[in-house]
Amino acid sequence: MSIIAQLEEAIKTGRVGPCVWFYLLLVMGRKKQLGGPVPKRLIAKALGRILLWTVNRNGKGNVVSLKAPYVRNAIILYAKEHKCYPYDGAQTSPQVERIIKAHMRAIMAVVRGWVRIAPPCNSDSPTVCQRHLMVRADWLRQFLSEFA
Amino acid sequence: MSQAQPQIQVKYDVPLEVRLEQVQKLLEQMGIRNVEPIAATAAQVKRMCVEVEKRRAARSYIMTVEEVMSFAGVSPYVVFAFQTQQGVVCIPDNNFIVDANGVYYVHKIDCRDNSLKCAQVADKVVDLLGIRRLVSSAVFLAIHPSEQELCKLGILPPTACKKKEKEKEEKTEKEEEKRKKTAVTQEELEPLERVALKKLTEELMQVQAQRRAAEEQKPKDPKAALKELGLGWLADLGEADIATLRSIAEDKMLLDALKDAEKRSAVRKFIENGFAPVTPAPQAPNIAKWSQKDIELFAKMTEDTRSFHELVMRYLEAEFGCDVSIIYDIMQDLIKQIGGCEQLQKMRRRFAT
Numbered sequence: 001m002s003i004i005a006q007l008e009e010a011i012k013t014g015r016v017g018p019c020v021w022f023y024l025l026l027v028m029g030r031k032k033q034l035g036g037p038v039p040k041r042l043i044a045k046a047l048g049r050i051l052l053w054t055v056n057r058n059g060k061g062n063v064v065s066l067k068a069p070y071v072r073n074a075i076i077l078y079a080k081e082h083k084c085y086p087y088d089g090a091q092t093s094p095q096v097e098r099i100i101k102a103h104m105r106a107i108m109a110v111v112r113g114w115v116r117i118a119p120p121c122n123s124d125s126p127t128v129c130q131r132h133l134m135v136r137a138d139w140l141r142q143f144l145s146e147f148a
Numbered sequence: 149m150s151q152a153q154p155q156i157q158v159k160y161d162v163p164l165e166v167r168l169e170q171v172q173k174l175l176e177q178m179g180i181r182n183v184e185p186i187a188a189t190a191a192q193v194k195r196m197c198v199e200v201e202k203r204r205a206a207r208s209y210i211m212t213v214e215e216v217m218s219f220a221g222v223s224p225y226v227v228f229a230f231q232t233q234q235g236v237v238c239i240p241d242n243n244f245i246v247d248a249n250g251v252y253y254v255h256k257i258d259c260r261d262n263s264l265k266c267a268q269v270a271d272k273v274v275d276l277l278g279i280r281r282l283v284s285s286a287v288f289l290a291i292h293p294s295e296q297e298l299c300k301l302g303i304l305p306p307t308a309c310k311k312k313e314k315e316k317e318e319k320t321e322k323e324e325e326k327r328k329k330t331a332v333t334q335e336e337l338e339p340l341e342r343v344a345l346k347k348l349t350e351e352l353m354q355v356q357a358q359r360r361a362a363e364e365q366k367p368k369d370p371k372a373a374l375k376e377l378g379l380g381w382l383a384d385l386g387e388a389d390i391a392t393l394r395s396i397a398e399d400k401m402l403l404d405a406l407k408d409a410e411k412r413s414a415v416r417k418f419i420e421n422g423f424a425p426v427t428p429a430p431q432a433p434n435i436a437k438w439s440q441k442d443i444e445l446f447a448k449m450t451e452d453t454r455s456f457h458e459l460v461m462r463y464l465e466a467e468f469g470c471d472v473s474i475i476y477d478i479m480q481d482l483i484k485q486i487g488g489c490e491q492l493q494k495m496r497r498r499f500a501t
Binding site: 003006007010013015016017019020023024026027030033034084085086093095096099 | 339340341343344345347348349351352354355356359
């Protein structure tokens with residue numbers, strides 16, 4: 001049974017640890033080792049969990065701009081706070097940053113999909129919201145808690 | 149063809165018919181027999197032939213037949229149309245079909261089966277008609293797209309082949325560099341990814357183990373469990389007794405004991421009576437009826453005893469006046485040697501007789 005299949009089953013039936021989402025984003029490019037490509041829904045779920053944690057933790061602001069640096073920082077911060085490897089012993093990890101950077105295209109594709117279905121963050125200039133990947137924080141919170 | 153001939157023939161060194169005969173011979177030599185000669189106007193030829201090079205069409209200096217002749221040679225009205233899979237490729241191509249009033253002599257050759265042979269024919273024809281300057285590499289490539297094969301046969305000019313080779317080499321070098329770069333990054337990423345994978349697997353194993361444990365702990369449906377064990381009659385007792393049934397279902401030892409019909413009926417009565425005892429509880433022996441000596445002996449023996457076994461030992465000591473452990477050991481050895489209690493019974497009977 002592939003790791004992806006096991007993971008999907010574990011998500012369905014039991015509760016998985018918080019670091020699993022981070023590890024999944026780290027190894028998502030390794031089809032061979034994972035026994036197949038990581039489905040987009042699983043990437044979205046992992047990213048959703050991480051961003052939900054970040055948004056809930058950050059109470060400030062009505063609007064969140066889900067640009068690449070924000071998402072990248074959110075992932076790294078999540079790993080640090082949950083003491084996921086290698087942040088269980090180190091404060092920084094250039095390797096993690098490099099891997100996340102390499103996966104940003106796939107990650108941002110998911111984020112852009114969310115932004116597309118989000119209601120306009122500003123009624124005066126809805127295109128600005130799309131352009132800057134801005135979504136309302138309360139909507140994002142509700143959406144991610146339902147979705148992830 | 150005859151309409152165009154009188155105007156142009158005067159400018160040629162060799163009569164047109166002679167060269168056309170040579171072309172015919174050449175085609176036969178090359179094994180191409182199904183050549184369809186047709187006479188066509190410039191517009192028809194342009195319509196028939198695919199545009200190989202747009203660049204030349206824009207060049208303004210090729211405007212008249214004379215210019216074409218001075219630029220390319222002496223046969224501006226002879227056209228070879230090679231019918232390929234992609235379309236009809238003409239030599240010379242559309243850019244040199246310039247005389248709108250002239251009639252062009254077109255050799256239509258079917259190249260759909262063997263385009264390489266056609267490329268060879270085109271090469272020879274180009275040499276024969278002396279129109280090398282009119283025909284670019286793109287035309288040969290349009291007839292037969294394999295650049296390598298054309299270079300190998302010397303149809304494409306060596307400069308073009310070298311250029312292409314250079315481009316290819318550069319491309320492969322770039323690709324190799326890129327591959328090396330990605331390989332390096334992959335090597336760098338591997339240890340971390342390996343650990344992440346390991347951790348992920350460990351987490352999954354933990355989740356699975358937890359789930360398995362939870363499944364094991366999860367109480368089974370007592371009624372179903374009882375039915376599985378062939379004790380369905382217990383399950384029919386009613387919803388009120390579910391807690392009792394659960395405790396019974398969980399206790400397999402008890403269920404084994406309940407396979408006995410008598411015990412089963414006793415349990416049934418017990419449950420039906422609202423868990424009140426059906427049979428009287430065991431009572432202490434009524435020692436009041438005993439003799440005084442026995443009562444005293446019993447009291448003495450039970451004074452400090454910690455188990456029933458010790459009580460028996462004390463009784464034996466009182467009865468035989470020996471050390472308890474010796475009697476106990478002798479009794480055990482004896483029973484072992486004679487082969488069990490049945491033999492002991494037999495021996496007793498023999499002694500009695």
